[in-house]
Amino acid sequence: MRAARLVADAISWTPRRSAAPLLHPTSFAVETGQILGVVGPNGAGKSTLLRMLYRFQAPVTGQILIDGQDVWAMPPRAAARKVAAVLQEQPSSFGLSVVEVVALGRTPHGSGYSRGGAKDAHIVDAALSQLDLLHLAGRDMVSLSGGERQRVMVARALVQEPQVLVLDEPTNHLDIRHQLEILRLIKDLDLTIIVSLHDLNIAASLCDSILLLEQGHTLAFGPPHEVLTEARVSHAFGVQARHETLSPSNAKHFSYHL
Numbered sequence: 001m002r003a004a005r006l007v008a009d010a011i012s013w014t015p016r017r018s019a020a021p022l023l024h025p026t027s028f029a030v031e032t033g034q035i036l037g038v039v040g041p042n043g044a045g046k047s048t049l050l051r052m053l054y055r056f057q058a059p060v061t062g063q064i065l066i067d068g069q070d071v072w073a074m075p076p077r078a079a080a081r082k083v084a085a086v087l088q089e090q091p092s093s094f095g096l097s098v099v100e101v102v103a104l105g106r107t108p109h110g111s112g113y114s115r116g117g118a119k120d121a122h123i124v125d126a127a128l129s130q131l132d133l134l135h136l137a138g139r140d141m142v143s144l145s146g147g148e149r150q151r152v153m154v155a156r157a158l159v160q161e162p163q164v165l166v167l168d169e170p171t172n173h174l175d176i177r178h179q180l181e182i183l184r185l186i187k188d189l190d191l192t193i194i195v196s197l198h199d200l201n202i203a204a205s206l207c208d209s210i211l212l213l214e215q216g217h218t219l220a221f222g223p224p225h226e227v228l229t230e231a232r233v234s235h236a237f238g239v240q241a242r243h244e245t246l247s248p249s250n251a252k253h254f255s256y257h258l
């Protein structure tokens with residue numbers, strides 16, 4: 001089993017030269033192979049939280065543990081074999097082709113400047129195929145659409161063979177079909193996943209648990225049906241939220257009004 005249990009124990013983040021935390025001490029656990037959705041209004045602290053999980057900025061307090069090991073206490077290369085990230089804004093990877101960008105995901109598994117062997121090539125090909133990118137393999141990254149680039153970044157994260165995958169708004173830029181495909185892929189992956197999402201209906205159907213943030217505080221953490229209540233969503237987002245049952249599917253669906 002590749003997935004691992006992730007625990008955030010009272011992690012917080014405060015910018016340098018500032019007294020006020022942007023994220024107040026936040027605790028949660030994501031069981032092995034489960035999906036945690038991080039939701040909340042703009043500026044709630046979702047990306048700030050994710051940045052600590054994928055080792056971009058260190059928590060000012062608290063610890064992040066993967067199967068009991070402190071992510072911030074291990075060497076960066078070891079951490080990169082445990083956690084991969086797919087971010088909203090990607091560097092444009094100037095001059096690199098799709099296959100070269102995806103292959104970069106193998107870096108934490110290589111030694112020195114080794115180019116990787118047949119095993120790496122096989123892993124890269126499998127990811128290109130899984131993300132419907134084989135026909136784009138030779139294309140320059142800068143020539144891709146936003147959605148194509150997003151799929152390349154998911155492929156790169158997968159070839160990293162992490163135990164934990166962090167995704168910041170992964171459906172941004174994707175058309176409906178590719179949104180559904182990415183969501184199904186996320187659901188099927190044998191990984192522990194932390195994903196920030198703006199669409200609460202997607203979050204409720206995709207995730208095993210939800211962390212609802214507001215102004216750097218945890219409003220609620222737990223199963224979607226417990227966290228995403230009409231009252232809490234209305235309060236957090238400043239709207240009137242209505243939780244309806246759709247017919248004939250009987251699926252629950254939020255709609256919103258000002």
Ligand SMILES: Nc1ncnc2c1ncn2[C@@H]1O[C@H](COP(=O)(O)OP(=O)(O)OP(=O)(O)O)[C@@H](O)[C@H]1O
Nearest residue numbers: 015022040041042043044045046047048049196213
């Ligand atoms: N390095 C920084 N220094 C100062 N303020 C910051 C820094 N990084 C983020 N912020 C502020 O912290 C708050 C939380 O930002 P964050 O990007 O985590 O929110 P978010 O929930 O991801 O928002 P969105 O839904 O808009 O992406 C925002 O008000 C943002 O302006």
